[in-house]
Amino acid sequence: MSKESNHLDAKGLVKYFKDEFKTKIAKAEIKTRKEGKKQNEIVNIWMIIDKSIFRPFIKHLIDYQYPHLAVVSGNDYPKDIELVYHFSLDYGKDRKEISLNVSVTVPKSKPEIESICDLIPGALITEREKQEMLGIKVKNIPDSRRLFLPDDFPEGVYPWRKDDKGMKKFIRNLHEVKK
Amino acid sequence: MGFSMLRPIFTQMFKKPWTNKFPVKYTPPNTTKLLEEVAAGKVQINPPIETPKGFRGKIKYDKEKCIGCKLCIRVCPCGAIEFKGKEKKIKIYLARCCFCSQCNDVCPVNCLSMSDEFLLADVDKYSKDLIVE
Amino acid sequence: MAKSTTKTTYQIPIGPIHPALKEPVMFEFEIDGEKIIDVDVSLGHVHRAIEWTGMRRNPIQVIYLAERICGICSFVHPMAFCRAVESACDIDVPERAHYLRVVHAELERICSHLLWAGVAAHEIGFDTVLFLTWEMREKALDLTEYLTGNRVTKGILTIGGIRRDVTSDQLPKINETLQYFKDNFEKLRHVFLDDKTFKMRSVDVGILTKEDALKLCTVGPTARASGIKKDTRVDQPYAAYGDLDMTYMTPDILTGEVNGDVYDRIITRLLEVKQSIELIEQALDEAPSGELVSEPKIPKLLSYIKKTKGEGVGRDEAPRGEVFHYVKFDGEHENPYTWKVRASTYNNILAWIPMLKGEQIADIPIVAASTDPCMSCTNRVTIVDKKNKNNYILDKEQLHRICIEKTRRLMR
Numbered sequence: 036m037s038k039e040s041n042h043l044d045a046k047g048l049v050k051y052f053k054d055e056f057k058t059k060i061a062k063a064e065i066k067t068r069k070e071g072k073k074q075n076e077i078v079n080i081w082m083i084i085d086k087s088i089f090r091p092f093i094k095h096l097i098d099y100q101y102p103h104l105a106v107v108s109g110n111d112y113p114k115d116i117e118l119v120y121h122f123s124l125d126y127g128k129d130r131k132e133i134s135l136n137v138s139v140t141v142p143k144s145k146p147e148i149e150s151i152c153d154l155i156p157g158a159l160i161t162e163r164e165k166q167e168m169l170g171i172k173v174k175n176i177p178d179s180r181r182l183f184l185p186d187d188f189p190e191g192v193y194p195w196r197k198d199d200k201g202m203k204k205f206i207r208n209l210h211e212v213k214k
Numbered sequence: 215m216g217f218s219m220l221r222p223i224f225t226q227m228f229k230k231p232w233t234n235k236f237p238v239k240y241t242p243p244n245t246t247k248l249l250e251e252v253a254a255g256k257v258q259i260n261p262p263i264e265t266p267k268g269f270r271g272k273i274k275y276d277k278e279k280c281i282g283c284k285l286c287i288r289v290c291p292c293g294a295i296e297f298k299g300k301e302k303k304i305k306i307y308l309a310r311c312c313f314c315s316q317c318n319d320v321c322p323v324n325c326l327s328m329s330d331e332f333l334l335a336d337v338d339k340y341s342k343d344l345i346v347e
Numbered sequence: 348m349a350k351s352t353t354k355t356t357y358q359i360p361i362g363p364i365h366p367a368l369k370e371p372v373m374f375e376f377e378i379d380g381e382k383i384i385d386v387d388v389s390l391g392h393v394h395r396a397i398e399w400t401g402m403r404r405n406p407i408q409v410i411y412l413a414e415r416i417c418g419i420c421s422f423v424h425p426m427a428f429c430r431a432v433e434s435a436c437d438i439d440v441p442e443r444a445h446y447l448r449v450v451h452a453e454l455e456r457i458c459s460h461l462l463w464a465g466v467a468a469h470e471i472g473f474d475t476v477l478f479l480t481w482e483m484r485e486k487a488l489d490l491t492e493y494l495t496g497n498r499v500t501k502g503i504l505t506i507g508g509i510r511r512d513v514t515s516d517q518l519p520k521i522n523e524t525l526q527y528f529k530d531n532f533e534k535l536r537h538v539f540l541d542d543k544t545f546k547m548r549s550v551d552v553g554i555l556t557k558e559d560a561l562k563l564c565t566v567g568p569t570a571r572a573s574g575i576k577k578d579t580r581v582d583q584p585y586a587a588y589g590d591l592d593m594t595y596m597t598p599d600i601l602t603g604e605v606n607g608d609v610y611d612r613i614i615t616r617l618l619e620v621k622q623s624i625e626l627i628e629q630a631l632d633e634a635p636s637g638e639l640v641s642e643p644k645i646p647k648l649l650s651y652i653k654k655t656k657g658e659g660v661g662r663d664e665a666p667r668g669e670v671f672h673y674v675k676f677d678g679e680h681e682n683p684y685t686w687k688v689r690a691s692t693y694n695n696i697l698a699w700i701p702m703l704k705g706e707q708i709a710d711i712p713i714v715a716a717s718t719d720p721c722m723s724c725t726n727r728v729t730i731v732d733k734k735n736k737n738n739y740i741l742d743k744e745q746l747h748r749i750c751i752e753k754t755r756r757l758m759r
Contacts, residue, residue: 068434071445072635075589079434079660103577104564105662108673108687121660121671123582127575130589132582134660157564160693182390194399222479222534232485266493268511270502285646291404291411314411314502319510320645 042125043099045078045133052082055095059085079134086139086148093151100124102135107161109169111197115142116169141171150176168195236262265330270313272331273306275346279325280304286317286326298347305347309339382707386700401686406432406506406652407645409683413672414500417690419462420665422455424688425504427661427672430585432506432683435659435674436652439641444508445587446634451494451501451509452586452663453623453630457528458487459666460616460623463719464539467613470712471548472751476538483531490524493517506648508640513631521631528624535620539613540601547757549609553702553714556607563697567668568615569718571597573607579664591629596622609717616719653681667691667719692720709753 043051049063061083068077084092096102102122110117122135141148150173151158162173163182170193173179181188237259242248251257265271282302287295294310295317318326336344397416401409413424426448433440461484468476488498495501495511503510513521539545555565560573570577576595580588596618598604598611605611642648656678663670668691675685695718702714 066434070440070585071587071589072442073590075584077583077585081658101561105669105671106673106687106689106693108685110675110685119673121673126577126582127595129581129594130584134583134662136660155564156562157694157697160697161689194396223475266496268496270496288405288649289407289645291408312411316407316411316502319505 042128042131045080048099048124048133048135049080049082051099052092052095056084056088056092059088061085075130077134078132079136081136081138083138083140086141089139090149090151092137093154096122096135097154102155104155104158104161107158107165109165109171109195111169111195113198115140116146116171117141118148118165118171146171147174148172149174152177167193169193170196234260234263236260265332269330269332270315270328272308272329272334273311273317273346274327274329275304275306276325276327277303277347279323281323283322285320285322289316289320291316303347305345307340308334308344308346382705383703383711386703388696388699390696398686398688402683405649405681406683407649409686410504410506411502413688414502416688417665418499419459420455420667420670420690421500422451422504423663423665423670424672424690426452426586427663427670428674428686429504429506429661430663431659431661431672431674432652433659434661435657435676436655437657438507438648438651440508441637441639441641442587442635443637444639446630447509447513447639448504448586449588449591449630450513450627450634451503453626454487454491454494456623456666457620458484458491460620461487463616463666463716464535464613467713467716468539470716470750471545472754473544479538480535483528483535486524486527490521493520505640506652507642508638510639512639513634518631521627525624525628528620532621532624536617539617544754544757545613546610548713548754549613549717551606552609552710553706553717554606554608555698555702557605559701560607560698563701564694565668565698566691566694567665567719568596568612568619569668569695569698571595572605572611572615574599574605577669579662579669583662585663587630587633590633591626593622593626609713612717649681652676654678665691668695692718695720707753709750712750 045065049065053060053063063080063082066079066081068079069075070077102124103126105121105123108119108121110119117138117140119136119138122137124133124135125131139148146169148171150162152162153175159176159178160182162176163179165171166173166176166179167181167184170191184194238248238257239260248257252259280303282297282304284297286304287297291314292310292312294307294312296305296307298305313328315328318324318328334344338344397412401412404412410425410428413428414421416424432438461480465477465480465484468474468480491501492498494513494517495503555569555573557574560570560575565573565575566577574597576597578595579585581593581595596615598606598614598618600618601614602611642651655676658673658675661672661674670691671687671689673685673687674683677684698718699715702718703711706714
């Protein structure tokens with residue numbers, strides 16, 4: 036199932052995905068950063084992919100090697116929401132780990148994305164958090180209760196959004212100093 | 215239980231405890247009366263352990279050197295510094311200060327420094343001892 | 348299997364041991380007699396909106412906010428944030444700062460593992476060992492105060508370097524403390540690993556198989572004790588870890604086999620304490636001289652960040668696992684546009700479910716404490732008794748008492 040002996044480096048990995056999905060990958064960029072006296076490299080791959088190939092992309096990644104999902108982070112723009120999935124590959128081989136950051140854009144008129152909990156069960160907690168904080172609906176999620184916000188928090192208010200659905204009335208300025 | 219633990223337990227009985235009995239050996243039944251006795255010189259207070267070098271205590275502010283650039287207000291994580299517009303000097307509220315000394319690092323004329331005073335407890339957040347200006 | 352629902356309530360965590368907490372956890376178990384059949388975990392009782400607050404402050408203020416996410420990992424969180432900003436804006440860090448960051452991070456790891464060892468012993472009922480390990484921890488905290496000025500929230504990091512130096516007249520005290528640890532390490536190992544009571548309570552309890560640990564994306568000593576080689580310090584060497592010689596710490600270094608139970612996690616953490624002592628010595632020997640910060644003038648740094656547009660990721664190895672920070676700047680404001688924090692306990696929470704199925708109620712505290720959660724574990728536990736069909740709540744004291752009574756029973 037996984038080609039353990041076929042270890043690819045960063046450029047080979049980008050080619051592996053581009054060969055399969057061709058034009059649906061909008062951008063793939065490799066950034067390295069060197070730290071310390073021996074200047075060891077820390078490799079980060081940033082990719083922007085289309086929403087339609089999201090699940091095939093994840094399946095293709097698991098065919099290569101079972102990744103470690105760190106977290107899903109979200110950026111809120113005026114017209115759409117960008118979700119960034121942070122994976123890491125090749126841990127366990129001394130100093131050869133590659134970080135893969137995949138971003139998917141979802142329009143605000145229809146904020147939906149498929150769940151990957153059947154492929155990677157550890158993604159449950161981070162998907163639940165995105166559902167309540169950004170207002171994204173995750174389809175086929177096994178457990179869609181609220182994670183961090185209390186149960187009586189009003190519906191339709193999403194704390195991380197910067198538009199009108201964000202938090203307005205919940206802020207109390209505790210530190211106004213009496214003169 | 216584990217015969218391996220008997221030896222350290224036995225040696226512990228002969229060691230001096232690490233506690234420094236500051237201010238007095240036992241809790242007084244009446245704190246106000248203790249303060250009066252100390253003022254009258256009847257009771258001695260054990261001194262606290264010396265603070266290490268570079269300890270971050272109460273802020274000291276040198277008013278003449280300050281040029282009113284407002285950099286310390288911009289960097290303070292707690293919002294503890296207020297700007298007095300007319301005189302162009304600052305006022306620091308110690309009730310909100312977290313003693314990070316970031317304002318010391320930023321000040322271009324070095325008018326702020328940290329002393330080693332740490333006994334700052336008070337009942338009123340805005341009392342005179344807790345405002346530096 | 349019918350599951351009854353409970354209403355979540357606001358709970359103020361009264362964590363008697365861990366200083367700054369992220370959240371108390373609410374469990375819901377289904378039991379049959381004394382055995383646990385199913386587990387349900389729910390979080391979110393103390394949510395402090397730190398990421399929302401951080402998006403409204405400039406990066407220097409966010410460092411101090413990141414420090415207060417967790418009291419024990421209070422060096423690793425600001426370090427991950429600083430590394431994320433440095434990666435997003437391309438800021439260099441001088442070499443001496445890299446080595447000093449390693450020294451402080453490893454010192455914090457020693458403090459945290461000794462605290463955990465005391466907590467694990469306390470959950471079993473062995474209070475004497477609690478005081479023994481915490482006596483050793485006091486020496487480590489004294490050294491931290493000598494070097495940085497504070498015991499817990501150290502406040503010595505900045506973007507582009509470190510604020511305080513380790514001068515040569517501070518070296519004798521550091522060497523004296525490290526020698527104290529080396530002399531007492533054998534005592535610690537003997538108490539934990541050769542004692543019959545510990546072995547009885549921890550071998551074959553709370554097993555997490557390698558497959559489950561991979562699928563649930565666990566991190567830190569919890570994953571390493573199940574045989575997975577995952578350590579951010581070795582995989583993606585940051586700061587000066589690439590120059591020091593270190594390897595993955597798995598239990599088969601000491602015992603030769605990997606079971607994935609509580610005993611293996613104790614072994615992993617004790618091996619890491621030994622590794623930290625060696626790393627500090629090596630880092631202090633090899634640290635080059637030089638400056639500490641690449642950009643000492645803060646207004647210049649802030650205006651540079653204001654003009655840069657980019658995103659960056661900072662990943663570090665806290666005592667509990669991998670810590671992840673993601674920062675994005677939009678090139679117009681100096682506040683970060685997005686800041687996402689993922690502390691290491693989030694991934695380890697789902698691992699409780701396979702670990703606890705099939706165990707007894709009295710084993711809950713030791714299994715939950717063996718993953719070293721960064722919170723007061725099992726603040727409130729609701730038991731659903733299937734046979735008698737009643738619910739009752741056991742709070743922390745009652746659970747703790749049940750756990751100790753089991754130890755006494757086994758010893759007879």
